[in-house]
Each structure stands twice: as structure tokens, then as C-alpha cells.
Amino acid sequence: MERPFTFINSAMSADGKISTKKRKQVKISGKTDFDRVDELRASSDAVMVGIGTVLADDPSLTVKSEERRRRRVSEGKEENPARIVVDSKARIPLTADVFKKGVGKRIVVVSKSAPSDKVEALKAKADVIVAGGEEVDLPVMSGELKKRGIDRLMVEGGATLNWAMTRAGLVDEISVFVGNLIIGGKTAPTFMDGEGISERSEAIELDLEKCERMDEGVVLTWRVRSSGSK
Numbered sequence: 001m002e003r004p005f006t007f008i009n010s011a012m013s014a015d016g017k018i019s020t021k022k023r024k025q026v027k028i029s030g031k032t033d034f035d036r037v038d039e040l041r042a043s044s045d046a047v048m049v050g051i052g053t054v055l056a057d058d059p060s061l062t063v064k065s066e067e068r069r070r071r072r073v074s075e076g077k078e079e080n081p082a083r084i085v086v087d088s089k090a091r092i093p094l095t096a097d098v099f100k101k102g103v104g105k106r107i108v109v110v111s112k113s114a115p116s117d118k119v120e121a122l123k124a125k126a127d128v129i130v131a132g133g134e135e136v137d138l139p140v141m142s143g144e145l146k147k148r149g150i151d152r153l154m155v156e157g158g159a160t161l162n163w164a165m166t167r168a169g170l171v172d173e174i175s176v177f178v179g180n181l182i183i184g185g186k187t188a189p190t191f192m193d194g195e196g197i198s199e200r201s202e203a204i205e206l207d208l209e210k211c212e213r214m215d216e217g218v219v220l221t222w223r224v225r226s227s228g229s230k
């Protein structure tokens with residue numbers, strides 16, 4: 001099935017953590033990197049996060065630069081890319097910032113296990129896609145997003161969704177800012193959590209595309225080898 005070109009962007013500490021053991025948003029990127037992320041958002045059709053990130057950080061996922069929002073409008077687009085939350089059980093609060101802040105489309109992807117009254121309530125705030133029985137079926141979701149005209153999809157975490165999307169062969173590129181701090185803690189989320197692998201032969205292999213110094217850290221851009229075809 002056709003799917004969008006999909007890339008993950010994240011910021012991690014030198015020891016691979018994307019947050020602390022409190023699992024709340026923590027500033028890892030510097031000013032230049034936040035600006036790079038803003039441009040990535042502005043040049044995407046949609047920005048996606050998992051429900052874990054919404055419950056932890058309550059992000060708005062909007063384009064912060066007015067100039068970039070204007071550029072999108074001049075190109076016939078909405079100010080912000082579509083904001084997508086992957087949320088099997090429809091746990092997202094109706095008061096979440098993704099609904100309150102900025103103009104543009106919102107999509108909540110649920111599974112058949114989501115309570116129908118909450119799904120109905122969500123329909124006043126967002127397009128709702130149902131994909132999968134217990135948890136969201138990510139390949140089905142990707143196909144549905146492509147059908148809705150999403151050609152370029154940015155995934156902004158968190159740890160569980162990053163892994164699940166990559167393991168499912170749905171990710172083409174990964175960029176990660178590695179900041180000059182160590183967070184530690186065995187329960188702090190890493191760039192990729194999920195189940196992980198048992199053998200080296202199961203590893204997801206990458207090709208390094210770019211490595212650039214930025215702020216007090218470095219941005220690494222990787223191409224995912226043999227990801228599922230678009």
C-alpha cells in the first residue's frame with residue numbers, strides 16, 4: 001500500500017535519553033536546532049506524535065515562525081501542518097493544546113477498542129481514523145494518511161511510537177539532535193523504546209547521510225535501509 005515519505009525527528013542527550021525519569025518535556029535542543037525543527041514542521045504535510053507525548057508534554061505542534069506560516073499560506077496550505085495523534089483508546093483530553101492552539105487540521109487515529117462516546121466527542125475536534133483492533137495498526141494508518149493527501153509525514157516521538165513506526169518499516173529517514181548533556185536513569189525514555197531486539201541480525205540498519213555541528217551538539221541524519229516501500 002502507498003504511504004507518505006516519513007521521517008522521525010527527535011532530540012536526545014549524549015546518553016540517548018529524550019526526557020528524564022519524570023517523563024516530562026526537557027529542553028535538549030539549542031536555539032538553532034529548535035529553528036531547524038520549525039522548518040521541518042513547516043515543510044511537512046503532517047506532524048505526528050503518540051498519545052504518551054500528548055499526555056506528558058501537551059505539545060501544540062504548531063509552526064512557531066510567523067514568516068513560515070505566511071509562506072505556507074502563500075503556497076495554498078494551512079498555516080500549520082495537520083497534527084496527528086496516535087491514540088488507540090482515545091485517551092486524548094478534549095482540552096489538549098493540539099486542539100486549542102493554531103489553525104489547521106487535526107487527526108486522531110484510534111483503534112476499534114476506543115470507547116464510542118469518546119470517539120464521537122473527538123469528531124467535533126478532529127478527523128478520526130479507525131485503524132486496527134486493539135492498538136492502532138500503523139501500516140493501515142499510513143495508507144489512510146496517504147489517501148488523505150499526506151505525502152510528507154514528520155514523526156516527533158515519543159520513544160514508543162518512534163520504535164513501532166521504525167520496526168514496522170514505515171520510516172525512511174531519521175534526524176536526531178544529540179545535545180551536550182547526560183540524563184541517565186533506567187526508566188527515562190530513550191530515542192527508541194518499545195520491545196527492542198534480541199539478536200544483532202534483527203537490527204534496523206541505517207546509512208549515515210549527514211552529520212553537522214549545531215548549537216552545543218550535533219545533528220545526525222540517517223537513511224533507514226530497506227524500509228517498507230512507499
Ligand SMILES: NC(=O)C1=CN([C@@H]2O[C@H](COP(=O)(O)OP(=O)(O)OC[C@H]3O[C@@H](n4cnc5c(N)ncnc54)[C@H](OP(=O)(O)O)[C@@H]3O)[C@@H](O)[C@H]2O)C=CC1
Pocket residue numbers: 009010011012018019020022023024025026028049050051052053054056057086087088089091135136137138156157158159160161162164189193
Ligand atoms: N526529546 C524529544 O525530541 C521528545 C521527547 N518526548 C518524550 O517522550 C516521552 C513520551 O514517549 P512515550 O511514553 O514512549 O509515548 P509515545 O508518544 O511514543 O506514545 C506511545 C503510545 O502510543 C500509543 N500507540 C497506539 N498505537 C500504537 C502502536 N501500534 N505502537 C506503539 N504505540 C502505539 C500507545 O498508547 P495506547 O495503547 O493508549 O494507544 C503507546 O503507549 C515523554 O517523556 C516526552 O517528553 C516526546 C517527543 C519528542
Ligand SMILES: Nc1nc(O)c(N)c(N[C@@H]2O[C@H](COP(=O)(O)O)[C@@H](O)[C@H]2O)n1
Pocket residue numbers: 009010011025026027028029033034037049053057058059060061062156157
Ligand atoms: N526538537 C526538540 N528538542 C527538544 O529539546 C525537545 N524537548 C523537543 N520536544 C518535542 O517538542 C514538542 C513540543 O512542541 P511545541 O513546542 O508544543 O509545539 C514536545 O512534545 C516534543 O515532541 N523537541
